[in-house]
Amino acid sequence: MGQQGQHLGRAAGGTVTPTSSAALRRANLSLVLRHLRDHVSRSRADIAEATGLHRATVSNLVAELLDRQLVREVGVEHVGAVGRPRRPVALHGAHVGALGLEINVDYISVHGSDLSGRILVERRIGFDTMGSGPDRSLHRLGTVAREAIETMRSAGADPAGIGVAVPALVDVARGVVTFAPNLNWHNLPLAARLSATLGSPNVPVMVDNDANLAAVAEYTSGVAAGTPHLVYLTGEVGVGGGIIVDGRLLRGADGFSGEVGHLPVDPAGARCGCGRRGCWETKVGLAALVRTAMPQQAYTPAGLPVSDPEERAKEISRGLVEGDRHMMYAVAQVGRWLGLGGSIVVNLFNTRVIVVGGYFATLAEWLLPHAQEELERLVVAGAAAQCRFTASNLGFGAASRGAASMVVNQLIDDPTTIMDSIPRPPVH
Amino acid sequence: MGQQGQHLGRAAGGTVTPTSSAALRRANLSLVLRHLRDHVSRSRADIAEATGLHRATVSNLVAELLDRQLVREVGVEHVGAVGRPRRPVALHGAHVGALGLEINVDYISVHGSDLSGRILVERRIGFDTMGSGPDRSLHRLGTVAREAIETMRSAGADPAGIGVAVPALVDVARGVVTFAPNLNWHNLPLAARLSATLGSPNVPVMVDNDANLAAVAEYTSGVAAGTPHLVYLTGEVGVGGGIIVDGRLLRGADGFSGEVGHLPVDPAGARCGCGRRGCWETKVGLAALVRTAMPQQAYTPAGLPVSDPEERAKEISRGLVEGDRHMMYAVAQVGRWLGLGGSIVVNLFNTRVIVVGGYFATLAEWLLPHAQEELERLVVAGAAAQCRFTASNLGFGAASRGAASMVVNQLIDDPTTIMDSIPRPPVH
Structure with a gap:
């Protein structure tokens, strides 16, 4: 009795969505295109079966989309002995x-x-x-x-x-x-x-x-593409989050979801740039790592972020390769705080994969083992709620x-x- | 260009959902019933317009549902001068x-x-x-x-x-x-x-x-019914959360979402029953309040929860009415931690309403002002992301x-x- 994403009933008297024939045409064209977006190519019969639209309706919609070159035919596919050949169509729209x-x-x-x-x-x-x-x-x-x-x-x-x-x-x-x-x-x-x-x-x-x-890019074409419960964390001077739930981007009531950077994680922690105390960003932002790993670089003029963040991350990476113990200690500490923040995400969203970008990805091999260990320690459902940290391969794009x-x-x-x-x- | 809950495309090659005519009938019957669930009563023409189904299809589906007494006709509604009378139907299923x-x-x-x-x-x-x-x-x-x-x-x-x-x-x-x-x-x-x-x-x-x-009950028939982004918090010895996102219950990858009780909020905090340190439950669970408000009641034999939780909440309520300053201090402290936890929820989900139940509801008039103030201080989007705490009126049911x-x-x-x-x- 799975109920993933089930739409709930609510008190009678909700708003009505009026549907005109123009809206119906739009909805049906969209239905066909969405189906083709999620598949390499499909025959008209396949589309009719998967969408529940009539065969004739699908043929008309596809004809219109072919005319506009939003789809194209991609060769001939034979089915069975008695079936007519089905000509699959694919998403096109090269123009x-x-x-x-x-x-x-x-x-x-x-x-x-x-x-x-x-x-x-x-x-x-x-x-x-x-x-x-x-x-x-x-x-x-x-x-x-x-x-x-x-x-x-x-x-x-x-x-x-x-x-x-x-x-x-x-x-x-x-x-x-x-x-x-x-x-x-x-x-x-x-x-x-x-x-x-x-x-x-x-x-x-x-x-x-x-x-x-x-997060949309990760869900569409990243290392964990298609994972319905996925969170993306940026790793820069600031830390942000993008949240995919049931294959949808979570926006929340005003579009302000995923604000992970200023989660309060330490009442006795350092003052954050936002004026609050102990924000997660003060523990895992690049400045926190630089401060511990290479204190001589950390004190930029007040109010400015870490200068040349990518270069700093690369320097730390070189230090780690050389076995710098100070840096080892720093990534272990930041990695654990990364895991703690991840556990908040997993306890609330029951996320399957946390994809990390920015400097988190650059230093993944050193940060993520610590983060993963701390995550597993702090997630209430324990091993039953499997979630793994993984580094993005989409880079800055x-x-x-x-x-x-x-x-x-x-x-x-x-x-x-x-x-x-x-x-x-x-x-x- | 609103994109609330937009379904995202993903890499080609996803699973196909085969649709038989039985599945189509099921989907259409469900579509009609869902529409009626969310409205007091609707004519067949209204249903056809709102669902995009053909008039004849709707008539057949409604006939079948009438035959099974899952819907019933509810009188005659006249439309315009030239329209035929439309007989609205409503959800029934009294059997x-x-x-x-x-x-x-x-x-x-x-x-x-x-x-x-x-x-x-x-x-x-x-x-x-x-x-x-x-x-x-x-x-x-x-x-x-x-x-x-x-x-x-x-x-x-x-x-x-x-x-x-x-x-x-x-x-x-x-x-x-x-x-x-x-x-x-x-x-x-x-x-x-x-x-x-x-x-x-x-x-x-x-x-x-x-x-x-x-949370489903709150969304369906509580004080904030129909609010698409709503979180419900239980206030007992343990604290749990139920999360509604875009009008759907969020389950997450394994059904373990909303585990708010053991969010790590204080690395220097007290040991929790779960073995971890500084869990949110140690700050806002009923035991935390009793410990501060009436220390003589707090020390039950190790491992047992607070005895007779409802009675304790009522005692504290009586003490507050009488102006007990010790209790005033305790609810202010717990209220602020409630607001801090609420800010984590709002920063991540951009929730519009947090409905609180259990003892949080019993003591709402004392707890919620402190919680609301702390929430507003800690939410990153500030006044732009309006969220209010409110007490459930559904009680223990x-x-x-x-x-x-x-x-x-x-x-x-x-x-x-x-x-x-x-x-x-x-x-x-």
Whole structure:
């Protein structure tokens, strides 16, 4: 009697969702595309069987999608002796682009794909976002986006949506960065500003938290892809979390879920940059590791984050390879705190896999054994709730990749937008 | 561009769900019943519009459901000048019973309803479960269940499913209590044992965590019913959590989500009964309050929980009314720790409402102001992520009520089981 993700009844009198025939067409087109997104290729009969739609309805929908080149036929597949040959179709949309961007403390990254996920552009550009302030940062982001759009267009794909990842609390519905502590941005209407800079008001821009979008990338194409209960932790100066529950990104009531960095874990702990005491970030953020592992590097001028974080992580990695005992001690200590934070996640979410990125991934072989041991000690369900830490292999491109995936998901959720607004592609 | 609960795409090659015509019929019957569960009454045309099913399909499904008395017609509603009169239908199933039970440290509670949620039996029986051991406890539970079933049958409803709430880690798929620390039960096959005791192998028994089921009851019919992001906290000697996310009960990978009691919140804190240090339960469990508020009552023989917890909570309540400063101090302290734990929940889940039960509800007017203040101080998103603590008004019946709701949800998710197995009711 499994009830995973069961929708609960509630008191009578809830809101009604009116469904017009346009909405029904949209829902059915989306149903077919979602099914094809999750499979290599499928026959019309397979689609009808899996979706519960009538065969004739599926044929009409597929014809429309073929006409718009959002799907394509992929050869002939014979079934049985009496069956007619079934021509499978696959997701296509080579002319429909999805652009993902990430703007973080010291870089901008870009990931552009077409509707089927084929990668068209992937870049990472060093940029001092924090030092540049929001105006110059947005200008730079706009330039990078324009270049990526040109590259995608020259590959035949016109971006139909743009996603931007930011290390921030984001008002997703309005596309506003509410607060980005490490960028020092407050209430920045990023979606509107970027749209204006690009001069393309018809291409929707969505903004989301970097850890949320990296979690989407991990779920879509990372080392633990397809794991329905998965959490992603960023390992930078700040630590953020993206949470996948039942194969869905958890947003919560306002889009502010997964704020792991400031979980209170030590009432007697050090003062955090946020003003509170004993936040988890003060135990596992890169600054905490640097402070213990290489104290001579830790004291940057007040208010500034660790300088050149990647270089610091690499230095520590070199020290560990050389057997530096001071550094060994430091990673053991940080690893245990990582495990403690992981146990909070597992006790609450019963997560199967915690994928770690950033410096956690760089130092995974030293950090994760300690983290795993502490996790197992602190999880109440013990061995019954198996959860493992694992290092991401998506590197610094995870969030921009996730942003592009999110755009693809939105286009597939409402394909009529691309079917009605993008010029029909030339037939070759 | 809201994306609440969006289903994410994943790497190609996922499992296929084959859909037969029987499965399609089941899905459509369920779709109609779910729609009626969430509304007082609806016309066939309304149902067709809201579900996207054809009018003729809806008429056939409704005819079948009327024949089985799972729905009933509820009068005539006229629409417009040219429209034909629409006869709305409503959820019925007065002959289909759902029995919810809870077995906890010192009581057994019962909540029986029919398919439409009409209450047929509600009882609470004091019982020393911990002192009685599993065999005698199961015997007593069986007797209570049999009596409830008789009461329901005499009201015309034959139980089609039984749900049991236990303060435990539960293997929901197998109906086994993995570990109930406060009952001292280990790997108890509760579903199978209760089925055997009742001699009704065709009535499915499901077992779940008490906090999970209380959360379902709160979402279905509590003070914050219908709030999609809601967390329920039990306030007993032990503290458990049930988590509703996007209107669904969060179970996690193995059904062990919401284990709030042993979140590590103080590395320098007291040793917990679980062997770890500084668990949240050591700060907010009833024993913590009693220890500070009335130290003369706190030292029960080692290993036993606080004796007569409800009486202790009432004594403290009386002391607070009288202005006892020692008790005032104690509730302020426990209230702040309650707020700290709440902030962990809100930082991770971005929950809108935290409903508290048990002694937290009894002492709500003294505890919750302190908890709310601390919550607001510790939530990273600040005022942007509004969450309020509120006291449950479902009392000790929350979990058994939730268990009955869960049975109703399961029957509605697969109505063919009741349509095929329960004798067709006599037509009056």
